[in-house]
Amino acid sequence: MIQLLRADLYRGSRCLVFYVFLILNALLFLSQFYNLYSFQASGISVSMRDLFVGGMGGGIGFLGIGSAVISGVFVGREYASGAIRNKMIVGGGRSRIYLSKLIVCSLMNSAFYLVYPIGCLFIGGFAFAWGSNPLELLFLVLAGLFMVLAYSAIFTGISMFSQNTVLNLVGGILGVIIVSAVANILQIELQGAYVTAPSDPETWLFVPCQWPHWVQNLVNGFIRLMPSGQSTLLVDKSANYGVLVALSCGWIVLSGAGGAILFRRVDIK
Amino acid sequence: MTVIYILLLVLMVIFVLFLFLKICLMKLSLRKLLSQAKEKIQNDSNIPLTSPSHDQDILRIAAFLTTELDSVLRAGRQYTEGNQKIKRAVMNVSHDLRTPLTSAAGYLGLLQKSGLNERQLEYVRILEGRIRAMKNLTEELLTFSVVASEEENIPLERTCINDCLEESLMQFYLALNERGIEPKISISEKRVYRYTNRETLSRIFDNILNNAVRYSDGDLFVDLCEEGKIVFKNTASKLDEVSVAKLFDRFFTVENARGATGLGLSIAKILTEKMNGVISAGWCNGQLEICLYFPDQAEPK
Amino acid sequence: MEHVLQTYGLTKFYKRNCVVDHVSMNIRRGEIYGFVGRNGAGKTTVMRLICGLIQKSSGSYELFGKRDDDARLDAVRRRIGAIIETPSVYPDMTAVQNLREQCFVLGITDPNVVPEVLEYVGLQDTGKKRVRNFSLGMRQRLGIAMSLVGSPDFIILDEPVNGLDPQGIVEIRELLLRLNREKSITILISSHILGELSKLATCYGFIEKGRLLKEITAAELEEACRKSIRIQVNTTDSLACVLEREFSLFGFKIISEHEAEIYDEIPIGKLALALHAAGIELYRVLEKEENLEGYFLNLVGGASQ
Numbered sequence: 080m081i082q083l084l085r086a087d088l089y090r091g092s093r094c095l096v097f098y099v100f101l102i103l104n105a106l107l108f109l110s111q112f113y114n115l116y117s118f119q120a121s122g123i124s125v126s127m128r129d130l131f132v133g134g135m136g137g138g139i140g141f142l143g144i145g146s147a148v149i150s151g152v153f154v155g156r157e158y159a160s161g162a163i164r165n166k167m168i169v170g171g172g173r174s175r176i177y178l179s180k181l182i183v184c185s186l187m188n189s190a191f192y193l194v195y196p197i198g199c200l201f202i203g204g205f206a207f208a209w210g211s212n213p214l215e216l217l218f219l220v221l222a223g224l225f226m227v228l229a230y231s232a233i234f235t236g237i238s239m240f241s242q243n244t245v246l247n248l249v250g251g252i253l254g255v256i257i258v259s260a261v262a263n264i265l266q267i268e269l270q271g272a273y274v275t276a277p278s279d280p281e282t283w284l285f286v287p288c289q290w291p292h293w294v295q296n297l298v299n300g301f302i303r304l305m306p307s308g309q310s311t312l313l314v315d316k317s318a319n320y321g322v323l324v325a326l327s328c329g330w331i332v333l334s335g336a337g338g339a340i341l342f343r344r345v346d347i348k
Numbered sequence: 349m350t351v352i353y354i355l356l357l358v359l360m361v362i363f364v365l366f367l368f369l370k371i372c373l374m375k376l377s378l379r380k381l382l383s384q385a386k387e388k389i390q391n392d393s394n395i396p397l398t399s400p401s402h403d404q405d406i407l408r409i410a411a412f413l414t415t416e417l418d419s420v421l422r423a424g425r426q427y428t429e430g431n432q433k434i435k436r437a438v439m440n441v442s443h444d445l446r447t448p449l450t451s452a453a454g455y456l457g458l459l460q461k462s463g464l465n466e467r468q469l470e471y472v473r474i475l476e477g478r479i480r481a482m483k484n485l486t487e488e489l490l491t492f493s494v495v496a497s498e499e500e501n502i503p504l505e506r507t508c509i510n511d512c513l514e515e516s517l518m519q520f521y522l523a524l525n526e527r528g529i530e531p532k533i534s535i536s537e538k539r540v541y542r543y544t545n546r547e548t549l550s551r552i553f554d555n556i557l558n559n560a561v562r563y564s565d566g567d568l569f570v571d572l573c574e575e576g577k578i579v580f581k582n583t584a585s586k587l588d589e590v591s592v593a594k595l596f597d598r599f600f601t602v603e604n605a606r607g608a609t610g611l612g613l614s615i616a617k618i619l620t621e622k623m624n625g626v627i628s629a630g631w632c633n634g635q636l637e638i639c640l641y642f643p644d645q646a647e648p649k
Numbered sequence: 650m651e652h653v654l655q656t657y658g659l660t661k662f663y664k665r666n667c668v669v670d671h672v673s674m675n676i677r678r679g680e681i682y683g684f685v686g687r688n689g690a691g692k693t694t695v696m697r698l699i700c701g702l703i704q705k706s707s708g709s710y711e712l713f714g715k716r717d718d719d720a721r722l723d724a725v726r727r728r729i730g731a732i733i734e735t736p737s738v739y740p741d742m743t744a745v746q747n748l749r750e751q752c753f754v755l756g757i758t759d760p761n762v763v764p765e766v767l768e769y770v771g772l773q774d775t776g777k778k779r780v781r782n783f784s785l786g787m788r789q790r791l792g793i794a795m796s797l798v799g800s801p802d803f804i805i806l807d808e809p810v811n812g813l814d815p816q817g818i819v820e821i822r823e824l825l826l827r828l829n830r831e832k833s834i835t836i837l838i839s840s841h842i843l844g845e846l847s848k849l850a851t852c853y854g855f856i857e858k859g860r861l862l863k864e865i866t867a868a869e870l871e872e873a874c875r876k877s878i879r880i881q882v883n884t885t886d887s888l889a890c891v892l893e894r895e896f897s898l899f900g901f902k903i904i905s906e907h908e909a910e911i912y913d914e915i916p917i918g919k920l921a922l923a924l925h926a927a928g929i930e931l932y933r934v935l936e937k938e939e940n941l942e943g944y945f946l947n948l949v950g951g952a953s954q
Contacts, residue, residue, distance in 0.1 A: 453891035
């Protein structure tokens with residue numbers, strides 16, 4: 080297991096896509112920082128939380144796309160070159176190979192994600208006030224980390240079983256975008272809407288969601304379960320971090336245990 | 349002050365933990381080295397020794413052991429390979445001798461019919477005898493090299509030793525009579541069954557009896573007891589304790605006896621051992637005693 | 650001698666297609682086993698099964714005496730190196746990087762191993778060249794190097810000379826012979842051309858439509874393919890004189906008291922007459938003439954009927 084991890088880390092540290100996304104996320108941070116800084120300069124009050132929230136991937140699930148691409152390319156390349164066979168032939172053990180991939184993908188994706196919060200901590204701290212409770216921000220970052228780990232778990236699993244880079248990338252990116260869009264729309268629906276009253280066009284009325292209760296619960300659960308849904312929730316102050324982290328852990332355990340067992344019976348191309 | 353103490357304490361705890369982990373890893377590595385070295389030798393394997401710990405000293409031990417074990421294993425391989433090569437060469441030579449020998453015998457036959465005088469015929473007859481002896485020698489050498497280099501297992505089945513022994517004795521009756529040997533035979537009433545191969549078993553008996561015919565001073569005792577132990581006994585003044593010990597050695601002959609290759613008993617020994625039997629030779633009071641025993645085992649796999 | 654690999658009725662179905670059909674093969678230590686069959690005969694599938702890349706449908710196999718359901722099988726797999734189909738190397742890394750990654754997988758820490766292996770296969774001068782710019786032959790050799798870094802006892806090579814020029818084929822053959830001799834590595838090598846293996850293998854297995862038709866040693870194959878006339882007579886005692894005197898023929902061998910084999914051209918009718926004149930009774934004449942490919946095609950043709 081240690082040997083497989085060392086080998087995967089060796090290759091992971093030479094994975095170009097990983098560095099590209101690392102830099103992209105750093106650029107994202109810088110642009111967000113610049114935006115907020117100019118807001119502050121024009122007199123709008125900005126807190127650290129606003130900066131942190133910018134790194135959660137927002138509506139399109141940037142973190143999800145990044146994780147999908149990094150995991151998909153890292154694992155897919157091993158299948159494309161056939162090098163995964165080298166590991167099986169010498170008795171690496173299917174489960175151990177799977178777990179090693181899961182761990183290394185998780186590490187890479189975490190590094191990709193953490194570029195932003197670390198930037199916030201070291202650069203943002205000088206520019207903005209620690210508005211709310213710093214502990215809450217720590218929880219926010221942790222919840223984000225677990226969300227990224229859940230992404231890694233899902234995409235490592237998909238990549239290991241699909242055995243094809245293109246499929247990984249298309250499936251991963253499309254999946255993230257679609258789920259993000261659906262989660263966004265549902266979120267808006269659940270929150271209810273302001274509509275103009277038919278009698279008086281000047282008055283705005285708040286209409287809460289009209290769906291039956293159980294459908295609302297179901298939709299709520301769906302949003303919290305999907306990492307892409309979580310990223311829309313994390314922006315909101317009312318999010319319950321505990322539940323989100325627990326659900327993410329569920330994904331990790333599912334992929335780690337279930338994937339490792341299922342992978343034993345897979346025929347390798 | 350307290351802050352520094354706490355800091356120191358934390359540092360020490362970290363240091364101790366680090367050492368503890370390092371010791372554990374090194375112990376694990378040493379244990380692995382031992383098991384890998386054992387496996388390497390047992391399996392005659394090329395696999396190098398590896399250790400999870402990257403401690404330089406342990407790595408040096410692993411590298412040293414790997415090279416040393418490799419050279420030991422290589423020497424062993426060279427030895428077996430050389431042995432195999434010699435056996436094959438012997439087999440090939442004895443095979444290749446057959447054609448010219450047969451050819452020579454044929455020409456000798458023609459020579460005999462071509463109107464030679466008395467003296468010439470005498471020489472041709474001697475020549476014929478020598479060629480026949482030579483033929484026997486090559487045949488036996490071939491048999492020996494085939495038996496010695498054969499790797500296949502002999503198929504074993506339940507065989508009655510009594511029958512097989514009686515048959516062999518019957519075939520030798522004439523030869524024994526010619527030498528004036530009156531064999532004393534006692535074969536157990538109870539039929540003894542063992543997992544052996546009938547053909548091979550009778551070859552073993554033949555070789556032992558052949559030996560007896562050649563070297564006996566005029567007597568032969570054959571005894572098969574109920575436990576399945578077979579004893580051949582004969583007086584042999586030409587032998588002594590030292591030479592009896594060498595009896596099963598390849599190419600051992602008592603004297604330059606004509607037609608004796610010294611391979612008969614070696615072949616018997618190899619075949620016996622291939623069928624999980626035991627063969628031994630003893631010497632007491634001027635008598636040579638050859639004991640043959642097949643343990644009564646359950647059906648082999 | 651112990652067996653490196655034994656399979657017992659190994660079978661693999663793809664959907665309802667039987668790709669490998671009760672294959673029982675035996676590879677002993679130190680052998681070079683030539684695995685011969687036409688394209689699509691099931692060679693690669695057998696190798697994948699053995700390497701644990703795909704699941705068997707039924708049957709079983711034993712590697713170094715460990716059965717496939719044994720938990721210690723993964724441990725003995727450490728003694729195997731293999732190239733299945735194409736060499737498994739990362740195209741965007743250099744030869745050294747590829748080998749170093751495999752060293753990590755195998756836990757090898759000795760820094761001398763990578764240069765040694767590269768020199769062994771003759772790739773020491775590739776430097777920073779990425780594998781994607783390698784020629785086919787170089788890639789093939791790198792593949793062999795990848796399977797050698799762990800100093801295996803058994804290597805499995807799937808069509809390693811496929812698509813190589815004659816020079817490359819000779820080089821690989823020399824390399825394999827050296828490995829077999831110097832490190833006593835057992836080799837399982839597949840090809841669809843019997844002739845390619847004829848100077849290499851010590852043992853052959855012929856496969857067609859997923860079934861192992863025959864296992865035969867190189868000596869037996871050579872015997873079977875040697876052009877000869879085998880005659881059975883009542884006695885060979887004066888046969889040699891007849892052959893040598895009447896036909897001035899020396900390419901023959903006396904096999905036993907009743908059989909001899911003649912390797913040179915000989916008119917059968919005259920032979921019969923001459924033997925009769927010499928008082929030798931001729932019982933049977935058996936003529937054999939086959940080359941390697943002919944032998945293989947015969948075998949395969951017989952199986953497909």
